[in-house]
Amino acid sequence: MAFFRITLLRSAIGLPRRSTDVLKALGLKKRMATVFHAVSPSVAGQIMKVKELVQVEECQYRLTKQEVHLERKPDPGYYLEKSSSEQRGDTSL
Amino acid sequence: MFKSTQALFGGLLWKTPWRLSSPQKARQRKRLRSVDRVVDTLGAALERNGQTSKAITRWYAEMPREEEMLPKDKYTLFDKKEKSYRKSIHKLPKWTRVSQRVNPPGF
Numbered sequence: 757m758a759f760f761r762i763t764l765l766r767s768a769i770g771l772p773r774r775s776t777d778v779l780k781a782l783g784l785k786k787r788m789a790t791v792f793h794a795v796s797p798s799v800a801g802q803i804m805k806v807k808e809l810v811q812v813e814e815c816q817y818r819l820t821k822q823e824v825h826l827e828r829k830p831d832p833g834y835y836l837e838k839s840s841s842e843q844r845g846d847t848s849l
Numbered sequence: 850m851f852k853s854t855q856a857l858f859g860g861l862l863w864k865t866p867w868r869l870s871s872p873q874k875a876r877q878r879k880r881l882r883s884v885d886r887v888v889d890t891l892g893a894a895l896e897r898n899g900q901t902s903k904a905i906t907r908w909y910a911e912m913p914r915e916e917e918m919l920p921k922d923k924y925t926l927f928d929k930k931e932k933s934y935r936k937s938i939h940k941l942p943k944w945t946r947v948s949q950r951v952n953p954p955g956f
Contacts, residue, residue, distance in 0.1 A: 758898065760894065766945075766946055770943060795898050796900070797895060797901065797902040800902040800904070801903070807887045807948070808947060810887065811883070812887045814894040
């Protein structure tokens, strides 16, 4: 099953009430928010109403809010050679 | 020292430039292309499902794509009050967030 991955890039401040309501119906409350909706003509029609404000991609899986957040997580700058539990295991042996 | 300027003498003075700068035009083209991309994504996804949407078929039937548009239509729009019947697109309220692609034929 395919999904639309919709991200709000531009706010609807100052635009007709209708655009704000469409965004609310799609579940987009603030800029850079991402929502997933199953591909259907009704969702496509809703996106067409706010096509200037959003970015849309088609994807196969619906991601959770946390997974979307983790995509944006920066590289920590280090990698783990050995964890402390492993080390403790080594010394006890 | 007092310097007589239009702003000091006239009171209200709008300093909106009458033409767009080239970076503004570049960003306008970028926005047009991003709208094209959104519509293409929607159309392709629905077609793969064997569905259609009235809004999308109508958009394809009526609206030109960014590369098909004339520069005249990208950066200006019809205005009956102008001498040349055209004014720069940045005079359109909320112009960066609305789609304005077609103009009356002949103008």
